[in-house]
Amino acid sequence: KYLxxxxxxxxxxxxxxxxxILVNDxxxxxxxxxxxxxxxxDNRIILKNFKNLGIASAxxxxxxxxxxxYIARLDADDISLPHRIxxxxxxxxxxxxxxxxxxxxEIFGEYDNNFIWxxxxxxxxxxxxxxxxxxxxxxxVMMRQKLITKFDLKYNLEYPTVVDYKxxxxxxxxxxxATIPEVLIKYRYVKTSIS
Numbered sequence: 001k002y003l004x005x006x007x008x009x010x011x012x013x014x015x016x017x018x019x020x021i022l023v024n025d026x027x028x029x030x031x032x033x034x035x036x037x038x039x040x041x042d043n044r045i046i047l048k049n050f051k052n053l054g055i056a057s058a059x060x061x062x063x064x065x066x067x068x069x070y071i072a073r074l075d076a077d078d079i080s081l082p083h084r085i086x087x088x089x090x091x092x093x094x095x096x097x098x099x100x101x102x103x104x105x106e107i108f109g110e111y112d113n114n115f116i117w118x119x120x121x122x123x124x125x126x127x128x129x130x131x132x133x134x135x136x137x138x139x140x141v142m143m144r145q146k147l148i149t150k151f152d153l154k155y156n157l158e159y160p161t162v163v164d165y166k167x168x169x170x171x172x173x174x175x176x177x178a179t180i181p182e183v184l185i186k187y188r189y190v191k192t193s194i195s
Contacts, residue, residue, distance in 0.1 A: 002077040002188065003034050009079040011042055015086035018072075020045045021062045026052025031076075056155040056163045063148055072142040077109075079186040088142040091180055098123075099175035100143045102136035103184035110190050117187065119179045126177040130168055135177060138164040140185045147175055 010020050022035050024047060032049065039045045048061060063071060070092060074080055088101055095101075108114045117137060120126050126135040147153065151174045159166040 003031055006074065006076055006078060007035070007038050007045075009081075010074065011038070011044075012082055013080065013085045014083050015089055018044060018085060019066065019068060021066055022047050023058040023062050024049045025054070025058045026050060054157070054160055056157045056160065059155045059163070063145075063154075066145065069145055070142050071145055071148065073139050074185070075139045075188075077188040077190065078139045079188070081184050081186070084184040085142075087180060087182070087184060091178070092142060092144070095178065097176050098178045099147045100136070100141060100171060100177050101180060102142075102177075103140040103180045104182055105137040105140050105185050105187040106183050107187050107189055109188040116183060118181070121179050121181055123176045123178060126179065127172055130172055134165050135168055135172075136164075136179070137185070137187050139187060143171075143175075147171070150174075 007020070007022070010018075020042075022045060024032050024035065026049075032047070035045065035047050039047060046065070048065065050058065050061060053061075059073075070089060072080075072085055072088065084103070088103070091101055092098060102119055104119060105117045106114055107117050119136060120129055129135045153167070153171055153174070155163050156166045156170070
């Protein structure tokens with residue numbers, strides 16, 4: 001329903017050197033057709049089709065085939081602001097000790113009012129938050145590929161509804177966290193969201 005808008009938000013990024021890996025996890029709608037239409041116009045798009053293996057497998061498969069220095073996440077109904085990748089890459093380049101970087105997000109969708117979801121800024125605050133909840137809005141995250149490779153980090157298939165929380169628990173043992181205190185994505189809330 002929102003895939004066209006999401007893909008557009010990535011393709012118009014001010015940082016243009018990236019690969020856009022789209023995992024079609026057994027959709028039965030027009031998702032593949034929409035992706036293929038974009039693929040004809042932009043060779044940065046990589047489409048991988050799987051047979052409904054679930055979000056953890058989809059994420060692991062995307063990470064496995066990625067070739068970039070950084071991995072940025074986004075869900076099929078969210079929107080990256082045009083400067084999102086550029087700002088996160090610049091931040092990561094300027095802060096080589098940071099392994100995972102999120103941002104603040106604007107919540108929109110099936111709410112009466114939009115609001116800004118503000119996350120703590122530094123590693124200590126984010127890891128303290130991890131004791132109680134997720135430290136990042138998952139689609140706002142950028143992480144170093146070498147961190148994933150070095151420690152063979154994966155999304156755990158045994159935690160389907162808290163896959164991101166379990167992942168951050170595992171990653172926190174090896175990584176330093178940070179948040180850019182600025183809205184870089186619009187996070188769509190719908191009643192069918194997994195939480």
